[in-house]
Amino acid sequence: MxxxxxxxxxxxxxxxxxxxxxxxxxxxxxxxxxxxxxxxxxxxxxxxxxxxxxxxxxxxxxxxxxxxxxxxxxxxxxxxxxxxxxxxxxxxxxxxxxxxxxxxxxxxxxxxxxxxxxxxxxxxxxxxxxxxxxxxxxxxxxxxxxxxxxxxxxxxxxxxxxxxxxLVHRGVSPLVLVPGYTMSTSAARSLQPQQVPSEDAVFNVSRSALLIAALTQSPDLLLDATDDRLHQNYRAPAMPETDRLVRALRAEGFAAVVSGAGPSVLVLCDGPGRRLDAVALADAVTDAPWEHRMVAVxxxxxxxxxxxxxxxxxx
Structure with missing residues (x-):
């Protein structure tokens, strides 16, 4: 009992x-x-x-x-x-x-x-x-x-x-772009190598440290701070539309990353108004519809x- x-x-x-x-x-x-x-x-x-x-x-x-x-x-x-x-x-x-x-x-x-x-x-x-x-x-x-x-x-x-x-800086305004298709976390992980070049590891260490500063103190640094060499490129072939969208957004100055194992895209904007610009760009560069969610932390x-x-x- x-x-x-x-x-x-x-x-x-x-x-x-x-x-x-x-x-x-x-x-x-x-x-x-x-x-x-x-x-x-x-x-x-x-x-x-x-x-x-x-x-x-x-x-x-x-x-x-x-x-x-x-x-x-x-x-x-x-x-x-x-x-x-x-x-x-x-x-x-x-x-x-x-x-x-x-x-x-x-x-x-x-x-x-x-x-x-x-x-x-x-x-x-x-x-x-x-x-x-x-x-x-x-x-x-x-x-x-x-x-x-x-x-x-x-x-x-x-x-x-x-x-x-x-606590995240109040100027950080997240946008989530959600596609209609799914992605298995285990499948995404299987695409990553067991070893990576040392320069890539150092690159990610520096960007991770910068990202803490960007999210808590300096949102203007978010684009540089969200760059990655450890996992997103390896997983890109499994979700080409996600990769295409991330690259298009980053090329225009938006701090876009793959959310978790994907396929959603997280955009960390440095102000609420920038999210509208990101949505407009996403609509222009994608073929299939993506759901736009303007969320808070x-x-x-x-x-x-x-x-x-x-x-x-x-x-």
Whole structure:
């Protein structure tokens, strides 16, 4: 019998993320104001009910193999508590298979849901949340901004995965260009060589350091700061339209990069007005339609709240 009481109801919200940001391969991530929302209700017994709407709904599992469910179960197993029966209602706003962190968002949502369910039974701090999410996702660069918001630097060491959250300069205005086709992260990773020239590694180290300064202090440096030699060129043959769009935007001075593993394009403009110019250029150089999303940097990250407490606080 689970220690979690039946009837407990939670609301979870997790932002989309864009990883790499050009040179910061497997290290830098940015939370964006596009969200997955999850309602969790504890049931009697061991029943599992799943409802999904929004992006990817037709392909998402409705059983224990569901990634959110697996993430919740992973946390419960880690703390040695039996998982209760659950009803999950997911509303997916994060596009699936587009390089905007949909799997990281699902993992973060599950980990945060577990934290809410285990409140008063087992306490989970930020380091534990990141460790558990990274064990599921494999890399911390997407789950860190999904959990904590803002710009995150993620790394792993002897103490496990760690992160540092930074506030982004208010002049940075993100634009996301989303195509109608998808890209597999594993397929994108398979195109990269195991070794790269030392001059390319040095190039990316310098640009990654510059990118932190550009995003936090000097948005006028974003074009130079988002240049990359480690992964985007190797992956370009798998998504030629994405590569074409990135090159066209950069040629006109826009800090455009492949978002995560692609195929979406992230443009980091140095002012909101510049996003309109980027959209006009994108429409002019692409054959197929791309969805334009003028988003903000999410500074809060993932949230979980008890619905009963939220209701009582408003009354």
């Amino acid at each position: 689970s220690l979690v009481r039946a009837g407990l109801s939670l609301d979870v919200r997790v932002p989309a993320t864009s990883a790499n940001l050009g040179p910061g391969f497997d290290t830098l991530g940015l939370a964006l104001s596009v969200y997955d929302e999850l309602e969790v209700i504890v049931l009697e017994g061991a029943a599992l009910e799943i409802e999904v709407t929004g992006s990817g709904a037709d392909e998402i599992a409705r059983d224990a193999s569901n990634l959110v469910v697996r993430s919740i179960a992973h946390v419960f197993a880690d703390v040695g508590v039996e998982m209760p029966g659950l009803r999950l209602s997911a509303r997916n706003g994060v596009p699936h298979g587009r390089g905007l962190g949909s799997s990281g968002a699902a993992v973060a949502a599950g980990v945060l849901a577990a934290k809410g369910l285990l409140r008063g039974i087992a306490e989970l701090d930020d380091r534990a949340l990141l460790r558990l999410a990274t064990e599921l996702e494999g890399h911390p660069d997407n789950v860190a901004p999904a959990l904590f918001g803002g710009l995150t630097i993620a790394w792993s060491g002897e103490a496990g995965p760690r992160h540092k959250k930074l 999410d500074v809060q990250g993932g949230t979980v709240r008890n619905r009963a407490e939220a209701t009582s606080s408003r009354s």
